[in-house]
Amino acid sequence: MKLIGSTTSPYVRKVRVVMAEKKLDYTLVLENVWAPDTGIATINPLGKVPCLIMEGGDTIFDSRVIVEYLDALSPVGKLIPSTGRERAEIKTWEALADGVLDAAILVRLENTFEGRSQYQRSPAWIERQMSKVHVGLHTMSKGLGDKAYYGGIHPGLADIAVGCALGWLAFRFPEIDWRGQYPNLGRLHDKLMQRPSFADTQPVA
Incomplete structure (x- = not known):
């Protein structure tokens, strides 16, 4: 492949x-x-x-x-429940993590896209998208709570999606202090970064 x-x-x-x-x-x-x-x-x-x-x-x-x-x-390391409510919950967390990224990327494009002049950029649009990022982070933190992972004791797709979103925010928006605001998300990210799958795929410019 x-x-x-x-x-x-x-x-x-x-x-x-x-x-x-x-x-x-x-x-x-x-x-x-x-x-x-x-x-x-x-x-x-x-x-x-x-x-x-x-x-x-x-x-x-x-x-x-x-x-x-x-x-x-492959049956190795199943990441998504097969059916039912558990599957829907995991896919919803993935959708939320991707949605936070969608909004943050729109902000980055609004600020950096060479096809738009400074006068064409909209602070109101940026504020609207950033509010989605912050509400999304709050929701991700609340949903994780004191659990080790979203699905329980083992990492799954929800954790991977959230971890990738957090990693990209740290890469492109270091001014967003999600670690300080949401220590449980920081702990989740740190645990994921101990895995070779995450350590070997950190975003680089």
Whole structure:
């Protein structure tokens, strides 16, 4: 399998962590979707990463779709409950973590995208998106509570998704003091960083 992505994308990192936890072999093919000569649209018509090229050449995209497919490939280290309310809860935490990232990335693009002038950037839009980030962090902390992991005593997809979101915020928005505000999220992130799957996939510029 080939994973198309970048070392800075938190969504790509989520897939890479799942690949490592599931002990699946793959090749990472780096792609800059913002480069003028990018060919990402030939793989994903939405022009986004990650994309997974499976054996046989078929392609799937969107990190949530990819990790669900990967979790079903092998019984090793099951990350998503098979059915029922537990499954819905884990997928909801993943959706929240991804939503926090969606909002934070919109803020970053609003502040840095070269296609917009300083006068075109909207402080009100930035404030709206940042409120989603802060409410999301509060909700993630409240949901984790005093538990070791979202699903109990073993890390699962919810923890991976939240951990990737926290790692990217630390990388791109170091001014957000989520460790100080939510010590339980800091403890979760520290535990995850002790795992090779997380330590080996830290975002780098």
